[in-house]
Amino acid sequence: MNLGGLNDLYRQLIIDHAQHPHHHGALPAASQTITLNNPTCGDVIKLAVTFADDRIEQIAFSGEGCSISQASASMMTDLVQGQTLTQAKKEIQVFLEMLMENPAATQDDPDELLGDAAVLAAVIKFPARIKCATLAWKALEQAISEEEAHE
Amino acid sequence: MVNDIAIARNDFPILKEVINGQPLAYLDNAATTQKPQAVIDALVHYYQHDNANIHRGVYTLAERATEQYEAVRQQVATFINAASGAEIVFTRGTTTSLNWVAQTYAPTILQAGDEIVISIMEHHSNLVPWQQVSQRTGAKLRYVELTASGELDLAQYGDLLNARTKIVSLTHVSNVLGTINPIKKMTAMAHTVGATVVIDGAQATGHFPVDVQELDCDFYAFSGHKMYGPTGIGVLYGREALLAAMPPAEFGGEMINLVTRQKTDFKPAPAKFEAGTMPIAQVIGLGAAISYLQHLGWPAIIAQEQQLTAQAYQELTAITGVTIYGPTEPTRRSSVLSFNLQGLHPHDLATVLDLQGVAIRAGHHCAQPLMTDLGVSATARASFAFYNNQADLQQLVTAVQAAKEFFKL
Numbered sequence: 299m300n301l302g303g304l305n306d307l308y309r310q311l312i313i314d315h316a317q318h319p320h321h322h323g324a325l326p327a328a329s330q331t332i333t334l335n336n337p338t339c340g341d342v343i344k345l346a347v348t349f350a351d352d353r354i355e356q357i358a359f360s361g362e363g364c365s366i367s368q369a370s371a372s373m374m375t376d377l378v379q380g381q382t383l384t385q386a387k388k389e390i391q392v393f394l395e396m397l398m399e400n401p402a403a404t405q406d407d408p409d410e411l412l413g414d415a416a417v418l419a420a421v422i423k424f425p426a427r428i429k430c431a432t433l434a435w436k437a438l439e440q441a442i443s444e445e446e447a448h449e
Numbered sequence: 450m451v452n453d454i455a456i457a458r459n460d461f462p463i464l465k466e467v468i469n470g471q472p473l474a475y476l477d478n479a480a481t482t483q484k485p486q487a488v489i490d491a492l493v494h495y496y497q498h499d500n501a502n503i504h505r506g507v508y509t510l511a512e513r514a515t516e517q518y519e520a521v522r523q524q525v526a527t528f529i530n531a532a533s534g535a536e537i538v539f540t541r542g543t544t545t546s547l548n549w550v551a552q553t554y555a556p557t558i559l560q561a562g563d564e565i566v567i568s569i570m571e572h573h574s575n576l577v578p579w580q581q582v583s584q585r586t587g588a589k590l591r592y593v594e595l596t597a598s599g600e601l602d603l604a605q606y607g608d609l610l611n612a613r614t615k616i617v618s619l620t621h622v623s624n625v626l627g628t629i630n631p632i633k634k635m636t637a638m639a640h641t642v643g644a645t646v647v648i649d650g651a652q653a654t655g656h657f658p659v660d661v662q663e664l665d666c667d668f669y670a671f672s673g674h675k676m677y678g679p680t681g682i683g684v685l686y687g688r689e690a691l692l693a694a695m696p697p698a699e700f701g702g703e704m705i706n707l708v709t710r711q712k713t714d715f716k717p718a719p720a721k722f723e724a725g726t727m728p729i730a731q732v733i734g735l736g737a738a739i740s741y742l743q744h745l746g747w748p749a750i751i752a753q754e755q756q757l758t759a760q761a762y763q764e765l766t767a768i769t770g771v772t773i774y775g776p777t778e779p780t781r782r783s784s785v786l787s788f789n790l791q792g793l794h795p796h797d798l799a800t801v802l803d804l805q806g807v808a809i810r811a812g813h814h815c816a817q818p819l820m821t822d823l824g825v826s827a828t829a830r831a832s833f834a835f836y837n838n839q840a841d842l843q844q845l846v847t848a849v850q851a852a853k854e855f856f857k858l
Contacts, residue, residue: 304801
């Protein structure tokens with residue numbers, strides 16, 4: 299049985315986050331709520347964010363999705379809660395570049411910047427699953443840009 | 450016959466592929482089927498020996514291409530027992546066939562307040578076009594619902610039908626549940642209120658014989674690539690009188706009789722629907738696929754697919770945590786099995802299976818309203834063709850068990 303490749307993708311850290319996601323739920327007083335879906339598979343993420351003083355004060359997510367999308371959302375919310383918008387935007391960019399076919403010659407080290415989420419670099423070997431990993435990050439990108447447009 | 454079927458697998462060169470170090474177990478036949486060498490050869494032969502544009506040239510080569518193209522129209526008519534080749538329109542696929550009926554024929558008979566009936570198990574291609582027509586014409590879109598066993602509720606369907614029902618459009622076989630719908634009976638019911646009946650046959654035509662005169666439906670749509678033929682070619686069957694009344698969806702070369710500065714006279718059907726250069730090679734490939742199926746014979750195809758489906762149903766159900774959707778009775782379903790493994794998203798399951806060489810589909814299968822109805826966001830789906838064998842089935846079952854162990858479910 300060829301389960302070696304499986305261990306590459308489903309590290310224990312990813313399974314832990316997927317089975318016990320952090321920041322899972324709703325934020326009744328959210329400044330921005332973004333619902334994004336992955337039209338190829340029907341997965342949905344609802345991301346709620348409260349902004350204060352150019353920072354992400356509170357963040358939570360809900361919705362339906364696979365282990366990769368749930369773990370990614372859990373890791374991302376861990377990472378960005380309390381951060382400045384500038385910092386969060388930088389991390390979104392590094393995360394998305396990490397999973398691009400031809401990553402731009404960036405000086406940034408995902409391992410240093412992204413915390414647990416850096417393990418999701420393994421998803422690049424599973425092209426059909428990249429959209430699962432990026433869904434939450436794209437929702438946050440949209441939440442921030444709508445918040446900034448709002449100001 | 451069983452021996453013939455076992456040998457037939459060798460006609461499909463792609464089935465010898467090795468995927469992630471494992472033999473390929475191709476179980477996504479409801480999405481598209483693989484192609485036998487006979488179909489591949491027909492495409493190559495056409496381009497090497499017969500390629501020319503049809504209906505235009507006066508030279509020998511063009512005549513040869515035209516003859517082959519039109520011979521397939523006749524072959525398709527015989528294949529689904531249409532009254533004549535004039536009732537066979539070549540299209541890009543089932544989606545185009547259904548869209549043309551919805552966008553050009555339906556508006557000629559629909560008024561605000563009329564009703565269109567479809568079912569909750571429709572693929573988006575037999576759902577979204579009707580939503581669009583409904584929005585454009587003010588006709589109301591109504592749904593046939595499911596029974597607990599995943600079949601269409603005929604009593605509720607009977608209640609839906611009334612004098613305002615102008616169109617009934619149903620799938621012959623569900624691409625998610627595998628349910629084979631009683632189309633002959635449902636068509637007769639629709640005809641008692643004078644409705645036009647459109648059937649989506651995408652999941653039917655490669656799996657059992659279809660007789661449009663026996664079904665008595667008014668339109669029937671299907672695709673070549675789901676019945677061992679090439680992509681890019683499909684069929685719209687329509688009764689002669691209906692095709693005569695149906696306006697063309699596209700205009701251009703070859704569909705005209707006479708063009709003057711301000712107006713154009715169209716050719717009669719089916720030519721008026723086939724504007725521009727058609728996918729000639731694909732039509733010829735479709736002809737080769739039909740010949741191939743006829744050579745194998747339906748009894749052997751049906752027996753093999755039913756045996757695999759019944760056994761897979763049994764072996765998957767035996768795994769604790771597996772839920773299979775749709776009818777339990779093997780003779781009431783086609784070779785499509787949608788299922789979920791409790792605690793694991795179907796996407797994760799499909800990735801695990803892929804690493805074992807097993808190709809299945811995971812997702813909403815272009816049937817989101819049905820997913821909502823079933824109370825799931827997605828399912829895994831294994832779908833069999835006659836060329837699948839015991840080894841494919843065991844590879845599937847073993848891989849599902851391995852997924853369960855890996856995720857400690």
